[in-house]
Amino acid sequence: MKNRFLALIIALAMTLSLLPTALATTVEVTSVTGTGTAKGFGGDITVTITLVDGEIAYVEATGEGETAGIGGNIIAEWPEAFVNANGLVDTYTGATFAQITRVGFMDAARAALENAGVNPDDYIREAAQETAEDVTLDADVVIVGAGGAGMTAAIVAADAGLNVVLLESQPAVGGNSVKATGGMNAAKTEYQDKNEFGEAAGIEKTLKSAEAYADNEAIAKLAAIVKEQWDAYQAAPQGYFDSVELFALDTLVGGKGLNDPALVNTLVGSSESAIQWLKTVGIDLNNVAAFGGASVKRIHRPVDENGKVVSVGAYVVPRLEEAIKARENITLCLDTTAVSILQDSESGAATGIQAVGKTGNNVTVLAKAVILATGGFGANLDMVVQYKPELAGFMTTNASGIQGQGILMAEALGAATVDMEQIQIHPTVQADTASLITEGLRGDGAVLINANGERFTDEVGTRDVVSAAEIAQPGSFSWLVVDQKMVDASSVIQGYIKRGLMLQGDTYEALADALGIPADAFKATMEKWNGFVADKNDPDFGRTSFASPLDTAPFYAVKVTAGIHHTMGGLKIDEAARVLSADGQPIPGLFAAGEVTGGVHGGNRLGGNAVADIIVFGRIAGESAVAFVK
Numbered sequence: 001m002k003n004r005f006l007a008l009i010i011a012l013a014m015t016l017s018l019l020p021t022a023l024a025t026t027v028e029v030t031s032v033t034g035t036g037t038a039k040g041f042g043g044d045i046t047v048t049i050t051l052v053d054g055e056i057a058y059v060e061a062t063g064e065g066e067t068a069g070i071g072g073n074i075i076a077e078w079p080e081a082f083v084n085a086n087g088l089v090d091t092y093t094g095a096t097f098a099q100i101t102r103v104g105f106m107d108a109a110r111a112a113l114e115n116a117g118v119n120p121d122d123y124i125r126e127a128a129q130e131t132a133e134d135v136t137l138d139a140d141v142v143i144v145g146a147g148g149a150g151m152t153a154a155i156v157a158a159d160a161g162l163n164v165v166l167l168e169s170q171p172a173v174g175g176n177s178v179k180a181t182g183g184m185n186a187a188k189t190e191y192q193d194k195n196e197f198g199e200a201a202g203i204e205k206t207l208k209s210a211e212a213y214a215d216n217e218a219i220a221k222l223a224a225i226v227k228e229q230w231d232a233y234q235a236a237p238q239g240y241f242d243s244v245e246l247f248a249l250d251t252l253v254g255g256k257g258l259n260d261p262a263l264v265n266t267l268v269g270s271s272e273s274a275i276q277w278l279k280t281v282g283i284d285l286n287n288v289a290a291f292g293g294a295s296v297k298r299i300h301r302p303v304d305e306n307g308k309v310v311s312v313g314a315y316v317v318p319r320l321e322e323a324i325k326a327r328e329n330i331t332l333c334l335d336t337t338a339v340s341i342l343q344d345s346e347s348g349a350a351t352g353i354q355a356v357g358k359t360g361n362n363v364t365v366l367a368k369a370v371i372l373a374t375g376g377f378g379a380n381l382d383m384v385v386q387y388k389p390e391l392a393g394f395m396t397t398n399a400s401g402i403q404g405q406g407i408l409m410a411e412a413l414g415a416a417t418v419d420m421e422q423i424q425i426h427p428t429v430q431a432d433t434a435s436l437i438t439e440g441l442r443g444d445g446a447v448l449i450n451a452n453g454e455r456f457t458d459e460v461g462t463r464d465v466v467s468a469a470e471i472a473q474p475g476s477f478s479w480l481v482v483d484q485k486m487v488d489a490s491s492v493i494q495g496y497i498k499r500g501l502m503l504q505g506d507t508y509e510a511l512a513d514a515l516g517i518p519a520d521a522f523k524a525t526m527e528k529w530n531g532f533v534a535d536k537n538d539p540d541f542g543r544t545s546f547a548s549p550l551d552t553a554p555f556y557a558v559k560v561t562a563g564i565h566h567t568m569g570g571l572k573i574d575e576a577a578r579v580l581s582a583d584g585q586p587i588p589g590l591f592a593a594g595e596v597t598g599g600v601h602g603g604n605r606l607g608g609n610a611v612a613d614i615i616v617f618g619r620i621a622g623e624s625a626v627a628f629v630k
Contacts, residue, residue, distance in 0.1 A: 029053060032118075036111025040104035041071050043498040047108040049082070051116055056086050056123070061105065065498055068318040071101030073172050078105060087125035088113075092171060100433075134362040137331065139165040141625045142353050142367040144338045144406060147175030148313075148614035149594030149621070150373030151320040155281065156622025157371075158327045162629060165365045166330060167355055169337040170401045173321050175375050176595065177614060179399060180313035181438030181492060183301035184285055184615065185608035186271035187247040191288050191300060198241025201536075201544035202295040203230055206246070209253050218261035222249040242296050244268045251609060254293040254462050255568075255602025258419060263600045266575045267609070267616050274615040275300060281323040283316055290443040290545040291607040293462040299608035301440065308491040309440065312611060336363050341370055341409050341590070349588035350413070369589045369625040372579070373618065376567030376595035377404030378423070384564060387421045395434040396564040397426060406596040410571050413590065416582045418598040419569035424605055427466040429563030430501055431477050437501075437560055438492055439463075439607040441482060445547030447529055448478045449557070453512060453521030455529065458541040464604045467562040477561040479515055481526070485552040493556070502556040511555045526550060566605050570598035577621040591624050593617035 035048045042065020050058040059079035066072045074092050081091045088109050090102060110120040141157050143150045146168035154166045168175075203226075210223040225245045233241045247268040252259050275285060285300035287309055302315040324330050335358035342352035342364075350370040355363040377383045378398035385392045407417060427448075428437040442448070442459040448466070450456050450473040457469035470478050487493045496502050505511025508526050512519035530549035532538045538546075571579050571592045578586035594614045601609060 031057075032116045034112040034114065034116030036108040036113075036115060038104045038107035038111065039500070040066055041098075041100040041499065042066050042495050045075070045101070045104045045108045047105065047112045049109065049112040049116060051118065054118070056083055059083055061108075063101070063105070065495060066101050067178065067314050070098045070172055070174060070178060074098060074101050074105055082109065085125045087123040088120070089125040089127050091127050098172075130359050132357050132359045132361040134364075135357075136364040136366065137165050139163050139331070139365055139367040140629050141165075141369040141371060142167065142365040143371040143373060144353060145175060145373035145375060145594075145596070146173040146324075146332065146334075147373060147375055147594065148177035148316065148320065148611065149618035150371070151317075151324055152615055152618030153371050153373060153593060153622035153625070154330050155320070155323050155327065156619050157625055158329045160622075160626040162329065162626060164330045165367065166324065166332045167336045167338055167353060167363075167365070168332070168334050169405075170399070171335050173324070173332070173334070174313070174317045174399070176378075176399050176402055177611075178313040178317040179397065179436060180316075180611055181311045181436055182291060182440050182607050182611075183287075183289070183299040183312045184271075184275070184611035185247065185291070185294065185298050185606065186275045186300050186612060187242045187244050187268055187298060189272050189275050189288075189300065191286050192240045192242055192297065195240040195288065195297060197237060198233070198296045199290075199544060203241070203246070205542070205544055206250055206253060206295040210249060213253065213257045216252070216257040219249065219252050219257055222252065240296075242298060244271075246295055247271065247298065250293060250295055251606060252602070254604050254606045256604060257602065258422065259602030260418075260599035262575050263573070266620070267600055267612060270616045270620070271612050274612065274619065277619060278316075278615065281319060283319050285312070289440060290460060292439055292442065292460045292466065293606040294608070299440070299443065304491055308489060310491050311438065311495075316611070333363065338374070338405060338409065341413055342366070343413055347588060348413075350590040368629045369591065371621045371625055372406040372410060372571070372590070372592040372596050373594050373621070374406030374596050375399075375402040376570060377407065378402050378564050378567050380404045381564075384423060384567075387569070388423045391423060391425070391564060394425065394562070394564050395429060397429055397434060397436045398564065402595075406592065407570055410579055410587075410590065410592070413587055414581045415579050415587060415590070416572040416584075417570060418572045419602065420598070422568035422598075422601075422603050423564065424463055424566040424568060425467045425562040426463055426565035427470050427562050428480055428560040429565070431559040431561045433501070434563055435499075435501065436565070437480060437496070437558055441480060441486070441490075441493065443545060444486060444490070445533070445550060446480050446482045446486065447550065448560075449481055449517070449522065449525065450478050451475055451517055453517040453519075454525050455540065458538070458543040460543060460545045462604050463565070463607065470560075471562055477559055479517070479557040480560050481511075481550060481555065481557045483550040483552045483555050485548060486550075487556065496558060497556065502558045504554050504556050506554045508555060511557060515557055566601075566610065567595060568598060568601040568603065568605055570596050572599060573597045573617075575620075576624045577617050578624060589628055591621040593621040
């Protein structure tokens, strides 16, 4: 590498006539540069390669649309790897959801070499096989899984003075959290107070829905409280109407009454303080919008420097990672897969983790407490079918590492599980790539259109209801339609367009032709919908969330279908995030947070509640581990 840089310096010096004549006449250096561009995950990836005497001396890459913490790592790391290997080498193994970025980068690099006048095949290199010895680490607490819940717990424990080891099976942090596109539900926040009133129709609809659960004591009690609160508010409106009780009622009704009320109360009661805690690590979720299953605008989303809404996972995860790396008492081990929980033979307490490193070496972490934040099992399709056979053949939105390991490891210690058969499918998964299309589009005004050019459901209903309605349509898919006004306000939608996921038409008829649906029917449907928006009334499907009409050309649509998205079931925990055994007793020293747990979401998770779950219970798991250790 040093020789190649020396050669490059000599070449540049010759060009500038900076070398002595005698030296310049004895050194012959050939320097050529080529640039190539290819499609990545979030737009174009451009790679520029400089060759000096046939060796790669300099590589530069850009790909602004690649996801931070995933494809963004490839853009940052591969240029140096190519120089060190003097060739094209894939050093980013394991994270299959970065595949589009990897392929795009390689295609751009091959094009750059071709444009430099050389054969790319001559520069293909195999990644060097690393070797590592077995290692034993000591910690106060070991956390398995570096997604949102795991990183949150690590920060909390580290800030309390504990030494933390954080294990992640993938080569990058983030898990499913980095793929989250919507936001975080929270009630009674400072950002909601910027609105003037609560949505009457949505609140009345929730109270009506609660009547179907009159025999559910928790729901009946909450409904009575919310009714009293709402009546008092209507008599003397002041500020924005929401309450932790309404948030809890939405969550329980959305979860079909199967949720653990104690966990729901913990979730909603700690949501506002979680929003405030996120600000302490540089994360500000200050845009409030409507989401499926929520009575009022409650989902909190990030915006960029231009005020445009951005994907919450791509915003939150890199900032949590920065906070992790800024704390000297947190050791992050990537490419390290936990295989079992160590347990004291006498007390039964969790005492550490046995794991396997990237090269197959043993990694043993001895600790005083263990936190499981491994996510659910949505990427383990065999496990999904085991609990819900009718989902055989469905695509999944889950990251590849979401295999259910945490559940299986804890079960080996006698941990109880709950609601394992409750598996959610998401109605807006891009039909060709399995990319998750955020529910925020529907909350901001988008509509779903079937192959006949017609609406068929309340687009902001709960995910299970919307998914079922979509599956019943011709071909079991639909088109999610937005207009230019929505595009201008959302960098998320702009990203979908750059990735080639959306079709466009300058008129309703032109978009219908692009989608292959009846133009007359589609135009009539859109004009009818715009009238509903003006009237704030949807007599066809009872939608109560209205933004602005979809009347600003051009118009766009993405083809969506239902896909496996979230596993509501998992380890049984209490309000302190302690993992419970089959007899209901806490397993000493074992805690869990996030999708690895069950009971919070019941039979259906509301959009925006997953991020609330990982932050709220991630903090609690960290705090409980601190209390246990100290």
